[in-house]
Every structure is written in structure tokens, then in C-alpha cells.
Amino acid sequence: MIKFLILFVVGYLLYRSMKTWMFPDARQKKNVSNNAGGQIDDVMIKDPLCEAYFPQRNAVNLEINGNVYYFCSKACRDKFVARQSDET
Ligand SMILES: [Zn+2]
Numbered sequence: 001m002i003k004f005l006i007l008f009v010v011g012y013l014l015y016r017s018m019k020t021w022m023f024p025d026a027r028q029k030k031n032v033s034n035n036a037g038g039q040i041d042d043v044m045i046k047d048p049l050c051e052a053y054f055p056q057r058n059a060v061n062l063e064i065n066g067n068v069y070y071f072c073s074k075a076c077r078d079k080f081v082a083r084q085s086d087e088t
Pocket residue numbers: 047049050051052071072073076
């Protein structure tokens with residue numbers, strides 16, 4: 001039974017190497033890149049300050065203590081930061 005297994009493995013490896021010798025082009029696979037751009041970026045999110053909805057790709061990011069906030073503009077972000085620092 002083990003003999004048969006070894007024979008099978010050796011045979012398989014031989015078959016594989018034979019294949020690569022005979023068809024070297026088969027190993028070169030084309031890099032097909034399907035970049036259907038902008039699918040995830042079109043998520044609408046809410047500005048926590050002015051409560052306006054806007055696409056996430058236009059967002060201004062701000063990270064406070066591991067929480068990420070998204071704002072429609074830098075002005076909103078700055079106001080939010082000012083408000084945060086006022087509270088503490
Ligand atoms: Zn805003």
C-alpha cells in the first residue's frame with residue numbers, strides 16, 4: 001500500500017515536471033486585474049458635526065483615541081476638534 005503511494009507521488013511529480021518541460025508557457029499566467037474603480041468609495045457617510053451626508057472618498061479623516069471620524073470639510077473637522085478640546 002505504501003509502495004503504491006510512493007509510486008503514485010513519484011509518478012505525479014514526474015508528470016508535473018514533464019508538463020513544465022513540454023509546456024513552459026502554461027506556467028506564465030496572465031495577471032488579470034479587474035479594477036472596477038470606485039465601488040467602495042461611493043459609500044455615503046454622515047458628518048458628525050454638521051450632520052450632512054457626503055461620499056466617503058471626499059471625507060476628511062480625524063482619529064481620536066482609536067476612533068476615526070469623517071468630516072465633509074476641514075472646517076468641520078477643525079470645529080469638531082475645537083469642540084472636543086473645550087469639553088475636556
Ligand atoms: Zn460638515
